Amino acid sequence: MDTNRIKRFATEARNILKAGIAAKITTLGFDKNGNVAEENKPQLMQGGSLWNEQLQTEGFYYQWMSLYNRIQQKGINEVYEEAAYTWFNRLCAIRILLKNNLCSPVLAYADAARTPVIVDEARQGRIPQMKEELRQRLVELLDDDTKVTEQFAILITAWCHDNPIINKCFGSIADYTELLLPNNILAAGGFVDMLNHTEFITDEDFQSPELIGWLYQFYISERKDEVFAKKGKFEADEIPAATQIFTPNWIVKYMVQNTVGRIYLDNNPYETQLQKKWRYLIYNSECKIYNSGAANTTAQPIINSKLYTINYSSLEELKVADLACGSGHILNECFDLLYDLYIAEGYGRGEAVENIFRHNLTGIDLDTRAKQLSQFALLLKACQKDAAFADAHCLPNVLTMPVCDSYTIKDTLGHFVCAYHLDWINVDRKELEDAFDLMKDADSLGSIMRFEISQDTREHLVEAVNAYDAEPKYTEAFKNLIDGFRLILALTENYHALVMNPPYMGGGNMNGVLSKYVKDNYENGKSDLATVFVEMMGQRTSVNGSYAFIIPPSWMFLSTFEGLRKNIIENQSIESLLHLSRGVFGADFGASSAVIKNTSNANACGTYFRLVERTFQEFEQSHLRMLFEQTLANHDFKYNFKEYTKDVTELPYSEDGNRIYYPNVGQKNFEKIPGCPIGYWISNAIVTSFDNFKMDYYARPSKGMMPGSDYLKHFWEVSVNKIEKNVKSHEQSLKSDLKWYPYFKGGSFRRWFGNRTYVVDYLHDGEHVKQGDRNPAIYFKNNINWSKIASGLFSARIGEIGALYDDAACQCYVYDISNYEYILGLLNSKYAQIILWCKSQTFNYVPSEIAQIPVVLNPDITIIKTLVKQNVAISKSDWDAHETSWDFQRNELLSIDTDTYMENINYETEKHFEETGEHICIDPAAPKLGSLEWRMEQYKTKWERKFMQLHKNEEELNRQFIDIYGLQDELTPDVPLNEITILQQGEISIE
Structure with a gap:
């Protein structure tokens, strides 16, 4: 599937549709801000309406007023988006159904004038089912061949309402949306023309449910850019565009096969045929955890005991979900695997599909559009297995956020209980009111909502939903109530397997409602929405169940997520992990995909794949897949990342390359490293070095100042006579009348000596810049300094007595000056680099990480001091x-x-x-x-x-x-x- 071509199609289609709709709204009397003059409003008359001095139907009046009210409610830009997407998803869906032989070619052209088949057939008297009022309007329009667009609008709207798959997946089209079908929809180069003659999407693409996800991702890509460009808090209606991203299929397969597939194999160890099909299944062998004092691999290993498995009596009991499902890519892969399980156990095709939809698979997303696409993609899969599902008699269990709050309970619960004759005398209404009160913010919170519902109340909710489904009387009256019940049930279920690509959003972008909720309920993951979901996944997975996710790798290293890591290490078991380079989602910051078992095991071990190099190198995601597959085939495979370019066609083995496969890694070793980073590649010998005193015992790494650019100059901009170089303390600074002081401000990768170009205004002990002070007690010392921001290797340099340090050029004050050169040499060594890479995989080398470097003071450090002094001298002469x-x-x-x-x-x-x-x-x-x-x-x-x-x-x-x-x-x-x-x-x- 050529995603570049699909992206071009989706973005061009969005722009064409939005422009056409904007033009159509103008013809309906609205200006660019959504305002309309009084004389441009239609007038209701007996038997019709008058607008623009022309007689219109009565239905036109109500459609126009509905459009007017919607614009007043949502704003004209939101109406553009809604209408454009409504026509985009439905017309694309019709084309997909056609290519899968699930509908007639209603969009195809019947003649050279680009008359759609559906219009041509209506002209011949074959009119689809519709309301009588619409039929009369259509019949009148059919007498005028120039009004083909108006005819098409009525016909295609009625067709969408009549088609079971389109109607049940996407719902009814709002009455005003028909008015907004662009006048150029059938023109040469218009959207229907693009669909009929697209060079962007192949017939094979149309057969793949994956197409739906890519179309949606690319359709909203420009909207995502618009949201990020505003640089502020994301409002509820902006969260979907800002956070949704499509996961490459091979990573989805890895996650699904190692959760749902592994659970099945644990219960059916003699199944071999399916194992052959699951090419990304990871096999964990015996785990070897060595005593902390062991420095070689000859020590006796502790053999990992067999972890407990989930027991279930039949496949129908296996609960699988994606609680941030987007357009349903992961749900589709879960469906495929579950379907294979049912067929392997002798179920019929239709029975397998119905069981999956009714019992096994749940999806949730706060974006209604994504929910619709998920249902459509899954129903399309069902039809590909069994055409009987074309009537949509059984729908996938995909939910979105309900429109409800505590008033829904107060207003309708009693009526519902009476209507269905339920015995709810002992139900705790306060629990339900609290749950529904929380759901008033569901459009911001989504699946991270936590409901305090007793088991007894939960059983009553199951009873209510079953009663409603069995006899859906008063459907609209109780819809919001039942939607709320369904969501509560879905978010209080204990799933055997959760598989997700959760939304990514830093704490700084969270709106007030979301920010407060995650701080109150998800302490360990609160800094990013992705890690909030990871914390939530562990809570929603049943004991011995498995969950898998793909998120940025920052959770593995940053101190912000130390609590999250500790909880996983102490209470769960990392089964396997892919540590991925940049490129999985384009120009990202890398990714990590992990499979975690909700089992506490002191001897837990995992298998890790290091598909990354420290240099933040960007890979084509197809090349990352190749590396992974080659490593699965040959665990000894090595690759030289330094030789990589994006135009390579193969990734050859290199003896000088990087090791990728790390099996049998004991996760308890991570606890021996300060901050518990997931340093899976760190050897036992390096882990044991953390038993020594750390850097902060011998020195004080700390931040520098933040005076601001107004107080800085290059030294050559200032007379040398005005630069103070002799101050060694605050007292001396107070007495000095010189304004400028030597200042270290980060700089390029340079060891030993250099990056000395700035001076700072610190007159009278910095009376102008006190607000930026960080650690004044160690100012003016002969500190070691380094550049905090670096995309590659760490580099430390000598400081200067009387100098000051920037926040970007952190400082390290060595308590005993006799250790100065030894500490500097250690910081510039390979050992220190290994430790720092273990502590951080970001662009920053922060003081807290430097402080945790283990220090072994050799009794005879003369040779090291001599070498360091030579290095400083050489580097100084160069500078x-x-x-x-x-x-x-x-x-x-x-x-x-x-x-x-x-x-x-x-x-x-x-x-x-x-x-x-x-x-x-x-x-x-x-x-x-x-x-x-x-x-x-x-x-x-x-x-x-x-x-x-x-x-x-x-x-x-x-x-x-x-x-x-x-x-x-x-x-x-x-x-x-x-x-x-x-x-x-x-x-x-x-x-």
């Missing part, structure tokens, strides 16, 4: 060689002298010996100090020598720390040349 350094002295070519020449000769002899093992003697020629070419050659050699010395030192530092932490089997000391952070301006090229 000072440029005019952007305030310690710049002279151009480097002028600095070349005889000493440089002799040092270069020694370097060449040593280099030759290292490469060949041969000792050579180079007789120095007379230095050519007057030759620019000679100076340039010496300059290149000098900086190659410094660069390679820095590279050698960094690898030796890594070797030292690897030995100190006992990680010889885990890490190598190698440092790629492109990670050496001098010569960043391309002065010379080091191959």
Whole structure:
């Protein structure tokens, strides 16, 4: 399925329909703001109405007034959206039914004039069933061949009302919507023309229920952009567009097969045929959790005991749901798997479908349009299995938010109980009133609503719904009441399997109602709606049941979600997890899809797939699928992410590549890491290193200042005589009359020394910028600093006595100055990078994460201190060689002298010996100090020598720390040349 073509179709269709509807509203007398002059309103007359000096039917008057009232209620823009989507979904659905042989070709052209078949047949006397008033209007219109659009509007509206699938899935078309059928709907290039001659959607696409989801996702994509562009709280009617996103099918299959499929296999271990079909099923082998003191894999493992399984007596008892179902993609996959289970157990096709709809599968979404599409997609699947479902006699159980509140109970419950002769004497009405009172905000809260309903009350609700379904008398009178009952029942069910792609929305975008509710009810997940749903899923899953989700990976690492992780680690079991690179949903921030069993197991283990690299690299989602499938086929598969480009056609195995498959990971190990990050790739040896004192025992990592740009300048904008460099305390700052102080403000990836370009106004101890102060007690110290924001590796640098630090250039005050170089070396080591990646997978290296790096102080740190001092000196000489350094002295070519020449000769002899093992003697020629070419050659050699010395030192530092932490089997000391952070301006090229 070419989703790019489908996207183009959906967005073009939306714009064409909206423009046509806007033009139609104008012809009906409304201006662009939805206002209408009094003289442009129709007048009701006996037997008809008068509008625009023309005689219209009486029905036109009521349609027009209905449109007027709707515009006053919702606003003209919302009416544009409603009408455009009404015609989009119904006409697309008709085309899909046709392509699946479930209806006649009513939209097809009968002639070269683009007369739709439905109009052509009406002209020949074959008129579909409709109200008599409409029939009379139509008959009058049929006498005029120029009014084909008006004829089509009546006919297609009546056809939609008469077709069981369209009517029951999408409901009745509002009476005013017929008026808003665009005048150009049948024109060349109009929407019907697009449907009939689309080059965007193939016949194969039309056979796939997945098409519906993609059409909807792309249809609302521009609306989503509009919502995000406003940059504020999302109102209730904006939440669907802002939060809905379509999940790639292979990830849906992974989630469904490892929840619903796994539950079935646990109860039917000898089933083999279905296992072969479920290609994304993950097999967990024996779990190995080693004692915390073990640093090698020869220790005796603790074998994971078999987890408890769900017991059910028949398939009808298996409860499966998606409580934020969108357009139904996950529900469709659940349907397919459940259908296969029924057929495998000998059920007939029709019986299997009815059982799934009546007993097994539940969907909920707060967006009515999405609910309609879910029902349509599932009913289409049912018809593909058994054409008898074309009469829509059995509908999927997909719910949306009811229109009700506590007054619904007060006004109608008594009447309902009497009408159905129910014995509800002992029912706690307060429980129901509270539940219905909560549902007044259902359009903002959706499926996260928690109802405090007793089991006795719940059984009465089941009784009420069954009575209503058996005899749906007074349908409209009790519809809102029953809709509320159905939702309460669905949201108080304990599901055996929940599978979801929950909505994504940060706390800052939540409206007041939603924000307060999640803070009051979902403490562990409150920072994002996606994690609120994850917390909710654990609560709604039955004991030993399973739930699966796909959300951004921030829940795995950020301190914000530590409570959520702890609850999962302590009370549930992570069965498997896909850690995905960017690209699953386009230019996202990565994704994670997990399958979690609601079973508390001290020895729980999981299987993890690391389909990601730290560099936030973006992958085509089809390539992520390829990586996953190749790893499933070969658990030893490795891939070199650094070689990836989006135009590759294959992803070959690379011995130098990244490991992807991590089986038998004991989740209790996560608790040994501060903050409990899901650091599944961290070895046992690294985990045990957390038993040591942390960085905050030896130093104080902290935030810097936030003075604002008005108080900052580049140092070259200020006279050197006005920069204070000698202050070491607040007392001295108060006495100094100099205004400007050296200031570190983050900067590029650079280790050891550099990124010194700013000064800050801190006159008299910062009397102007006190509000931005963070940790004044450690100001003016010789702190280590680093750039907080970085998309790649961490890099630390020495500070400067008398300097101040920005919030983006955090600072680390080392308590004992004798440990200064050791701490700096550790921070720039591979070991520290591994720990930081475990703690965070975001763009930020925050002080709280630095504070948790384990520190092992080697008794003999002389060699490390020596290497660090050399690295600082080399990096400083590189920084000072440029005019952007305030310690710049002279151009480097002028600095070349005889000493440089002799040092270069020694370097060449040593280099030759290292490469060949041969000792050579180079007789120095007379230095050519007057030759620019000679100076340039010496300059290149000098900086190659410094660069390679820095590279050698960094690898030796890594070797030292690897030995100190006992990680010889885990890490190598190698440092790629492109990670050496001098010569960043391309002065010379080091191959």
